[in-house]
Amino acid sequence: MRIMKRTVSALKTFGTRFSDDRRGNVAMMFALALPPMMLMTLGGVDIARVSTVRMNVQDALDAATLAAARSQYTDNPRINAVGLAALQANLAPYGDVTLDTTQTNFRLNTATGAVEADAKVNVRALVANIFLPPYGQFFDDQLPANAHSEVLRSNNRIEVALVIDNTGSMDGAKLTNTKTAAIDLINRLEAADGRSIEQDAIKISLVPFSMTVRVAQGGTNTPPSFMSNADTHTGGGAWNSGSNPYSAFDTAVGRFTLFGRLNTTWGGCVESRPQPYDIRDTAPSSGTQATMFVPYFAPDEPDRADYPNHSTWQNWQYEGNDYLDDGRPGSNANSPFANTAARTTEWFARVRSVSRYSTTPRNTLNTGFGPNRGCDLQPIIRLTDNYTALRTAVNNMIASGNTNVPLGTMWGWHTLSPNAPFGDGRPYGTERLKKIIIIMTDGANVMSDTTSPNDSTYNGLGYIWQNRLGIVSGNDTTRRTRMDNRFDHATAATEDMCGNMKDKDIEVYTVAVQVDSTAQTLLRRCATDTDHYFPVDSAAGIGAAFDRIAGAIENLRISR
Template structure:
């Protein structure tokens, strides 16, 4: 029998009784904590889903509300699993608002009379006020003829229209267009006006070498002969193409956007002029004048030889540069007008353009930065396929139209952080110098002829060597452009060459900026992906 003292000391039953009384509220509290944690997790996930949906809707610009709701629902369902979310979506003045809600089942809610708890979140997204300057650098070489060219045109126009539909202010988005092949056409309107005496009566752009002052290595024309004057003499309009600038020591004019300065003639751009090639149809694509005993001599031609070679163009007697009106008049009295054979060239299987001093510059002139998207689409529709692939000139002129520096100054200052400068570069082929088995080593290129040695001093080389040298210069141009703040997207279209793929991948700003399109049908989705990558959005709530 327990005595009174023992009974007082035996308290184990009290603990059991107390635990029994407390078990229910403890379990209830624990259950509610589990439900609360679940609600918090779902609220966080649903907020992320709503933010993503708002960004997706805002990216599309001005679209109907029903379409905005479909986009938001797909984003939330596909990426976050909230397939039964209640949604409300609206678009006002470029701001996408998304309200999303779910009824979350409660594990222990029945204890307090609730089986579910509503979870509701709100999200808003809009465009960050960023200005966009976009250069479309497009391959228009002969291999683009047919379906590839049409697919590219449709994809580019789709990008332009899609960007224009985003509801941006007029000053927020500008496009430039740079079609390229063997040359880039900067526009014939920048050339000077020349009179019948071969003299400039109205200067052209001061970044052009109008007076033939730059010491450009060439096989046929005297170093001091104005190409503009020769065009005038032959009664042919300068088509607007220019050559690649020649680097001088540390001034890498060919792969850097150095400013053209009249005080440095090497920095000026030499106008295109396709010389009359020797009368050997099997070796040369552009013989348009009779040789008359003074054909182009090529690599070993002296300055005296070049002056003598002018006899093909109608020069009689000794050539003297016309540096004043009297000298010009006397000079022109010695010239006769030759008759140009401008029949279609039959040398290349995919190029039937007329022969003459403009042969090779069939590319459409570039369009500098403009807020008028219609100017770009109009030119895109006019693009035709002709010529070989010169990626270097495409990249360089794509960079130049985005730059605030001469020769085109429409780009915003490179120090303006509110501007995104973007180059979209497309090609369907490898770099090609156009090597030929003749005395000049190639057709006429933006670096003259191979024998002129303007490509890494190569005067005789295989196609593999010249193409590799062009690839290296193209990559250097891309690298320099990126260091100048240009964001570069590249697209390889129906081209299996691994070297070209590597080049374009390294030219691009990142791996995700490079697109390989084995089929032309992939171009529109690629340009749509680029559009979404270009547009900068921000969450506003």
């Protein structure tokens, strides 16, 4: 302002000197030249100011176009309404700028998928209308400024697997907040799908997990194409301490067959495949039985009442899943067995006995009692754009069981994979395709150590003595480490599940809710990078983590 005053003062002085000059020609020529000279000199101030305003208007228009592109609308009138409202709000701080709404519009280019916008504003002149009123009025005291913007609605195809912890520790606020956050994410991606010019631009799968995963609704004893009756492998076949020490049964009878003998059906849950297929998306093949999937089947526990004086089996941990009569003699003696080895032998003779599965169950079999005990999860929702079904499934999730993050994650990967068991995912490497997995958990991997000869509770890894973790015993810490290592090994170049997924260009997000430092390190390491890892200190923070992930997935950008 001081410079302007000095300039004006100098011009006035200069003008006075020339007006006093009686040499007529000079005065006349200068009088004619002075207005254009002042217009050019002082108008430059306005022109420079318009240039600055234009940059502000461009920023405001870019933000408004982004808002219009993020809306769920595909018709131009509503896209225009959203854009205009946002632009007017963005320009509100600039009191000397007037938006010309008749020459401002937002519209969708259906050929490119971009929301395009053009805006015109008028900037009030500061110099010309003060010092050169005729010239300022010629421009109506306003100088025009234009801006153009485009926001490309993402034309990537996106496949997202939501892998969500449904274990008992999630009960209460954590599960409630997780449901809300997951539904909000689904809603945002549904809106993004609606904005896309691509068919089936976004598909989502849902994998609730605990100590197992329910891959189907169940209700059948006919094995799906990707499953085996498990009469020869993974806990099947006839037990033999030398040749087959890891079988759950003493006779080669398949698990679907045993469900039928009990006059009940498979509940839809599965066990993990044996190593190395537990961390690979290798397609199941009957020619390689270890690649086939095996039904979850919780064996009947030994009869408690057969030994009244030793009803707790010498204080061994007893889970209470005793749904069949063992069909073996008991004893009322104080010491029915000579020693611990004899008791253990008798215990396993009952656990492995297949013949008892032809008897009548003690009570009604359900997910709390019988071979499907613990299979009470919401079933997987395969990759789909049926967002209503996804929301319903999320709302139906319950909290139950222990934590097996590798098994849940593996089935999240299966839903994205182009390979069987589902084959719903597009081929790896497809142009403009993003495969994303979101893993949310609040706990540590666990395969509980018990005091009974089973040495563990039954879960998606069977019993510990079945060697699914490469060990047949060990304390809780040892078992957790084994499970963690299958998920993401601390040693570089060691095969693990997270590394295998990343090798397929799957983008990995992890959300760690109130977990210990070991689990934090594990989940941070599994994520694609630190920006894909979200540590959450309380149930209240779950929504914010999912919100940030949803924003990243929407992947909108200003193109120019």
